[in-house]
Amino acid sequence: xxxxxxxxxxxxxxxDIAQQQDAGPVAIHTIAQRQSLSSRYLEQLLIPLKQxxxxxxxxxxxxxxxxxxxxxxITVGDIIRVLEGPIAPVDCVNEINPDExxxxxxxxxxxxxxxxxxxxxxxxxxxxxxxxAQESMPLAGxxxxxxxxxxxx
Amino acid sequence: xxxxxxxxxxxxxxxDIAQQQDAGPVAIHTIAQRQSLSSRYLEQLLIPLKQxxxxxxxxxxxxxxxxxxxxxxITVGDIIRVLEGPIAPVDCVNEINPDExxxxxxxxxxxxxxxxxxxxxxxxxxxxxxxxAQESMPLAGxxxxxxxxxxxx
DNA sequence: TCAAAAATCTAGTAAAACTATAGGGTTATG
DNA sequence: CATAACCCTATAGTTTTACTAGATTTTTGA
Numbered sequence: 001x002x003x004x005x006x007x008x009x010x011x012x013x014x015x016d017i018a019q020q021q022d023a024g025p026v027a028i029h030t031i032a033q034r035q036s037l038s039s040r041y042l043e044q045l046l047i048p049l050k051q052x053x054x055x056x057x058x059x060x061x062x063x064x065x066x067x068x069x070x071x072x073x074i075t076v077g078d079i080i081r082v083l084e085g086p087i088a089p090v091d092c093v094n095e096i097n098p099d100e101x102x103x104x105x106x107x108x109x110x111x112x113x114x115x116x117x118x119x120x121x122x123x124x125x126x127x128x129x130x131x132x133a134q135e136s137m138p139l140a141g142x143x144x145x146x147x148x149x150x151x152x153x
Numbered sequence: 154x155x156x157x158x159x160x161x162x163x164x165x166x167x168x169d170i171a172q173q174q175d176a177g178p179v180a181i182h183t184i185a186q187r188q189s190l191s192s193r194y195l196e197q198l199l200i201p202l203k204q205x206x207x208x209x210x211x212x213x214x215x216x217x218x219x220x221x222x223x224x225x226x227i228t229v230g231d232i233i234r235v236l237e238g239p240i241a242p243v244d245c246v247n248e249i250n251p252d253e254x255x256x257x258x259x260x261x262x263x264x265x266x267x268x269x270x271x272x273x274x275x276x277x278x279x280x281x282x283x284x285x286a287q288e289s290m291p292l293a294g295x296x297x298x299x300x301x302x303x304x305x306x
Numbered sequence: 307t308c309a310a311a312a313a314t315c316t317a318g319t320a321a322a323a324c325t326a327t328a329g330g331g332t333t334a335t336g
Numbered sequence: 337c338a339t340a341a342c343c344c345t346a347t348a349g350t351t352t353t354a355c356t357a358g359a360t361t362t363t364t365g366a
Contacts, residue, residue, distance in 0.1 A: 001156060001233075001273070003242045005325065011262055027341065041326055047343080060334025061340040076265055080154075089156045092305040101305035108289045109164055109306050112229055116276050120154070123269050136261045152245040152254035153262050158354065180312065194355055196313080213363020214311040 006083040008153055009037050010045045011132075014079050017055065018071045018133035025057075025064030036151065045083060052082045071133055077124035087124065088117040159236040161306055162190050163198045164285075167232050170208065171224045171286035178210075178217030189304065198236060205235045224286055230277035240277065241270040 016031045028046065032039035046065060049055050053068040067074065081087055091099035093113045104110060169184045181199065185192035199218060202208050206221045220227065234240055244252035246266045257263060 001154060001160075001237055001240055001242065002244070003154060004323090007154075008243060008262070015261055025341095029341085038326065040328075043342080044326090044344095057342060058334085059332075059340095059342045062335065063333085063341045065342090076262075084154055087154055089154065090161060090306050091155070099305050101303055103303075103306065106289060107306050108168055108285045109161070109229075111288075112164075112277070112280050112285070113306065116273065119272050119276050120269065123272050124265070127265050132261045132265070135264075136259060150254055150256070152252050153243055153256065153260050153266065157352090178312095182312085191355065193357075197355090200314080210313060211363085212311095212313045212361075215364060216312050216362085218313090 001089065003080070003084060005041075005151070006045055007080045009035070009042065009151070010049065010083040011076060011079050012153075013037070013042055013045065014049070014054065014067075014074070014129055015132045015136075017065050018067060018074075018129045019136070021066045025062070025066050027064040030064070048082050049079070052078075054078060054082060067129070071130035072128050074129040075125040076127045076129075076132070077121055079129075080124055087120050089113050089120075093117050154242065156233070156237060158194075158304070159198055160233045162188070162195065162304070163202065163236040164229060164232050165306075166190070166195055166198065167202070167207065167220075167227070167282055168285045168289075170218050171220060171227075171282045172289070174219045177215070178219050180217040183217070201235050202232070205231075207231060207235060220282070224283040225281050227282040228278040229280040229282075229285070230274055232282075233277055240273050242266050242273075246270050 012035050013031050016035055017026050020026045020030075028043055029039045031037070032042050035042075046055060046057070050057055050065075050068075054074055055065045056068050057063065057065050077087065086094040086096045088094040090113045092101040092104060092107075093110065094117075101107065165188050166184050169188055170179050173179045173183075181196055182192045184190070185195050188195075199208060199210070203210055203218075203221075207227055208218045209221050210216070210218050230240065239247040239249045241247040243266045245254040245257060245260075246263065247270075254260065
């Protein structure tokens, strides 16, 4: 029941873009540096985010990424669903592409998974990018953090 | 954000034991047959469940497994935590063995993961084995289900 | 007593998923 | 026209998953 690096890094990248885009498009390598991520890996995460309309890209020098729509209209759930696929503890209760199971009708555990799925989606959709971007605004202006960064979150 | 077969099969096995234990200890191969699982695999899932006290075993002929305590005192969360490890979307918000992250104090995403972790645990702990065992009692008495079983849940 | 039923212990392993890395493009700017 | 930036595809190393297998121990009941 863990998120992969896709969801974790992707969300951090989106928050970064939300916080910095007032100064113009944000380049991949800028995000990567600030978040201490591999820029080649981050590049791959931005492709599906772009396809989903959560970011827009501007090519060429001075290019980079901006949000596809207002930060108040992008939820954490929106981002995670793009990067990790449908949020569901088991495939058989996944709305998009339900991996149907013959036992579904008599399945005792199914209602637990359905309830868990709904709750997870509700929680993740209750946070917008705006919420998170505001959260660390004060820090963003202060000194660069100089401790060793690891990437558990 | 998916459960593995350990959690899914393990929960089904526990429900099976809860439903059938009035007739005495339930053997692994009986559970495996009824749930169409590999008995050698199921065997491995029962070891940690036993260590956690969720089941007790009786060796020798006529042996098998019984619940370690009343079905009303075993939650789905208890079972999943034993088989899948701590329920948390990222390791850094896992209470048992937090995989600490240097950025934790300034981490914007952390509160989302903490909230999600708590909600997931609440949902899973809101269902007891008794709840699930009762659910399908009527079916247990009827004919054996003869369709191809797959194991998505 | 002994055969069979059942759990237990210890390894091994093929396939999939994860986490990147790498190379070679295309587009836009100044 | 050099450079900065995004775009696309492939591939490699590692870890996890989901089993399979062999050998052993314990208990029952005939």
